[in-house]
Amino acid sequence: MNDSGILVVDKPQGWTSHQVVGRCRRLLGTRKVGHAGTLDPMATGVLVVGVNRATRLLGHLALTSKSYTATVRLGVATVTDDAEGEATSTAGAAGLGDDAIEAALAPLRGDIVQVPSTVSAIKIDGQRAYARARRGENVQLAGRPVTVSRFEVLGRRDATADGVAVVDLDVVVDCSSGTYIRALARDLGTALGVGGHLTALRRTKVGGFDLVGALTPVALTADPPRRPALIPLAEVARRSFACLELDADEARDVGHGRPLRRPVPAEVTALLHDDELLALYRPEGERAVPVAVLVG
Numbered sequence: 001m002n003d004s005g006i007l008v009v010d011k012p013q014g015w016t017s018h019q020v021v022g023r024c025r026r027l028l029g030t031r032k033v034g035h036a037g038t039l040d041p042m043a044t045g046v047l048v049v050g051v052n053r054a055t056r057l058l059g060h061l062a063l064t065s066k067s068y069t070a071t072v073r074l075g076v077a078t079v080t081d082d083a084e085g086e087a088t089s090t091a092g093a094a095g096l097g098d099d100a101i102e103a104a105l106a107p108l109r110g111d112i113v114q115v116p117s118t119v120s121a122i123k124i125d126g127q128r129a130y131a132r133a134r135r136g137e138n139v140q141l142a143g144r145p146v147t148v149s150r151f152e153v154l155g156r157r158d159a160t161a162d163g164v165a166v167v168d169l170d171v172v173v174d175c176s177s178g179t180y181i182r183a184l185a186r187d188l189g190t191a192l193g194v195g196g197h198l199t200a201l202r203r204t205k206v207g208g209f210d211l212v213g214a215l216t217p218v219a220l221t222a223d224p225p226r227r228p229a230l231i232p233l234a235e236v237a238r239r240s241f242a243c244l245e246l247d248a249d250e251a252r253d254v255g256h257g258r259p260l261r262r263p264v265p266a267e268v269t270a271l272l273h274d275d276e277l278l279a280l281y282r283p284e285g286e287r288a289v290p291v292a293v294l295v296g
Contacts, residue, residue: 003028003051003052003230004051004052004053004054004230004233004294005051005052005054005230005231005232005233005236006048006049006050006051006054006057006061006209006230006231006233006236007024007028007048007049007050007051007215007228007230007231008046008047008048008049008209008210008211008213008214008215008231009024009046009047009049009214009215009220010044010045010046010047010211010214010215010216010217010220011039011043011044011045011046011047011203011217012044012217012220012221013041013042013043013044014041014042015041016041017035017038017039017047020035020047020049020220021033021034021035021049023220023221024049024051026225027220027225027226027227027228028051028227028228028230029227030051030052032051032052032055033049033050033051033055034049034050034055034058035047035048035049035050035058036048036049036050036057036058036059036061036062036206037061037062037066037177037206039201039203040082040201041084042082042083042084042198042200042201043201043202043203044201044202044203045068045201045202045203045204045211046203046204046205046206046209046210046211046214047203048061048062048206048207048209051230053233053294054230054233054236056292056294057233057236057240057280057292057294060240060241060268060280060291060292061206061207061236061240062177063177064177064206064207064208064240065149065174065175065176065177065205065207066174066175066176066177066179066203066205066206066207067172067173067174067175067203067204067205068172068173068175068181068201068202068203068204069154069170069171069172069173069201069202069204070170070171070172070173070181070185070198070200070201070202071168071169071170071171071198071199071200071201072168072169072171072184072185072188072189072196072197072198072199073161073166073167073168073169073185073196073197073198073199074093074096074101074166074167074168074169074188074189074192074194074195074196075090075091075092075093075094075096075161075164075165075166075167075189075194075195075196076089076090076091076092076161076164076166076195076196076197077089077091077186077189077190077195077196077197078197079118080117080118080182080197081117081180081182081183081185081186081197081198082117082182082185082197082198082199082201083197083198083199083200085197088195089195090162090164090195091193091194091195092164092165092166092194093165093166093167093192093194094165096167096192096194098153098156100192101153101156101167101169101188101192102153104188104191104192105151105152105153105188107191108148108151108184108187108188108191109148109149109150109151110147110148110149111145111146111147112145112146112147112148113143113144113145113146114143114144114145114146114179114180114183114184114187115141115142115143115144115183116141116144116180116183117180117182117183117186118141144178146175146176146178146179147175147176147179148173148174148175148176148179148184149174149175149176150172150173150174150175151171151172151173151175151184152171152172153169153170153171154170154171154172155169155170156168156169156170157170168199181198181201182197182198182201185197185198207239207240208239208240209231209239215228233276233277233294234272234275234276234277236277237270237272237277238270240270241266241268241269241270241280242264242265242266242268242269242270243269243270243271243272244264244265244269244270244271244272245272245273246260246271246272246273246278247273248273250271250273251271251273251274251278254271254273254278254279254281254290254293254295255278255293255295255296256296257279257290257293257296259284259287259288259289259290260281260287260288260289261287262286262287262288263283263286263287263288264281264282264283264288267282267283268280268281268282268291269281269282269283269288276295277294278293278294278295279291279292279293279294279295280292280294
């Protein structure tokens with residue numbers, strides 16, 4: 001079957017994003033499946049999966065804003081900035097007050113420069129940072145600009161972990177693409193002088209896609225498997241991009257990848273005709289040119 005569209009998966013904990021893609025290939029009976037925005041195995045939540053022609057949209061969908069809920073543990077730092085790595089410091093968080101936490105959160109909001117975790121998938125001289133770090137190399141990553149539009153504490157729990165007094169914060173984060181929630185946990189702990197790492201992460205939204213109607217872990221692994229319904233390309237476009245409706249002559253030209261002889265409203269604009277997504281175009285002077293053509 002050659003159906004094209006987007007599938008939103010609620011990724012199970014312990015699965016890699018690649019494993020989810022492999023399962024979706026079997027469920028949908030096609031090899032042409034990819035995902036937008038990797039989630040670590042520890043994380044759960046929204047993974048946007050593109051099928052057939054929708055794979056051409058994934059690079060653009062991955063660049064959109066994202067939302068998360070997470071748990072940050074203060075008092076312990078780890079080599080990976082999350083619960084999967086060995087502890088590098090156990091200063092503890094006894095006596096840590098809410099006012100101090102709020103004061104440390106403030107500089108981590110807004111337009112900031114963030115140094116990604118050393119175990120990120122960023123490439124250094126063609127090799128993933130995490131691969132170099134696991135070989136024991138000294139990995140130095142450059143800071144990069146990101147936007148954290150929301151970083152708030154929803155709840156606090158004081159506890160003891162392996163004899164260390166810790167503070168667990170349940171937080172919510174809205175941020176730009178490329179933001180590492182692990183790095184926010186690390187930097188919050190560093191600012192407070194006690195160390196910090198991530199113990200839980202759930203992605204609740206990627207652009208216009210959230211967990212409502214997402215393919216659940218139970219449905220993902222059902223036996224016998226059931227073919228899930230895809231979000232059609234036209235709906236994906238309306239959720240994700242500025243849209244422009246074309247007449248029949250324009251649609252014919254776009255199907256051949258020709259320039260559109262009028263401006264488009266955004267840097268990436270979806271062009272539609274008769275409820276079909278034809279292409280993504282970008283402005284070029286008083287006309288527009290193709291970014292990705294999905295028909296023809």
